[in-house]
Amino acid sequence: MGEVAEKESVTLEDLKKKMADFAKERNWDQFHSPRNLLLALVGEVGELSEIFQWKGEVPKGCPDWEEEEKVHLGEELSDVLLYLVRLSDMCGVDLGKAALRKIELNAIKYPVQASKGSSNKYNNSKNKNKEMQMTLTEGSNISTTESA
Numbered sequence: 787m788g789e790v791a792e793k794e795s796v797t798l799e800d801l802k803k804k805m806a807d808f809a810k811e812r813n814w815d816q817f818h819s820p821r822n823l824l825l826a827l828v829g830e831v832g833e834l835s836e837i838f839q840w841k842g843e844v845p846k847g848c849p850d851w852e853e854e855e856k857v858h859l860g861e862e863l864s865d866v867l868l869y870l871v872r873l874s875d876m877c878g879v880d881l882g883k884a885a886l887r888k889i890e891l892n893a894i895k896y897p898v899q900a901s902k903g904s905s906n907k908y909n910n911s912k913n914k915n916k917e918m919q920m921t922l923t924e925g926s927n928i929s930t931t932e933s934a
């Protein structure tokens with residue numbers, strides 16, 4: 787186990803560095819192209835889906851699952867995360883920053899007063915009056931206009 791695995795909290799930056807070291811030590815940078823990583827990521831999403839396949843609805847917390855199954859779930863979730871982190875790195879995207887910005891955008895698209903208790907898509911006709919038309923300007927500036 788490396789020092790990161792023993793830390794209480796792990797950052798995306800830690801995972802990015804770990805994956806970079808892992809690939810470099812094995813001379814695998816040559817295989818970690820954006821397209822290869824995307825395909826690997828999708829494959830792992832498939833493996834994650836297999837765990838849930840045919841189970842029907844699963845209660846939050848997966849209370850009835852065997853410990854072994856939970857460990858397996860953690861492994862597949864990790865594979866997805868690790869390939870996503872590596873893909874972002876190989877595409878020159880700061881995933882943490884991009885995700886924080888996306889959360890801001892989501893909050894603009896789904897204002898609390900219009901969305902509370904409703905899972906309707908933001909452009910659903912029921913929400914038309916409150917629909918936010920978003921204009922993304924260069925960089926991280928976000929401007930919004932509300933339609934009549």
Ligand SMILES: Nc1ccn([C@H]2C[C@H](O)[C@@H](COP(=O)(O)OP(=O)(O)OP(=O)(O)O)O2)c(=O)n1
Pocket residue numbers: 808814817833864865868869
């Ligand atoms: N070229 C590769 C191959 C593997 N990995 C890393 C990232 C994933 O976390 C994990 C994936 O390994 P496997 O392809 O062996 O897939 P699984 O761990 O899911 O094993 P299996 O396919 O036997 O279920 O290893 C990687 O970074 N680059």
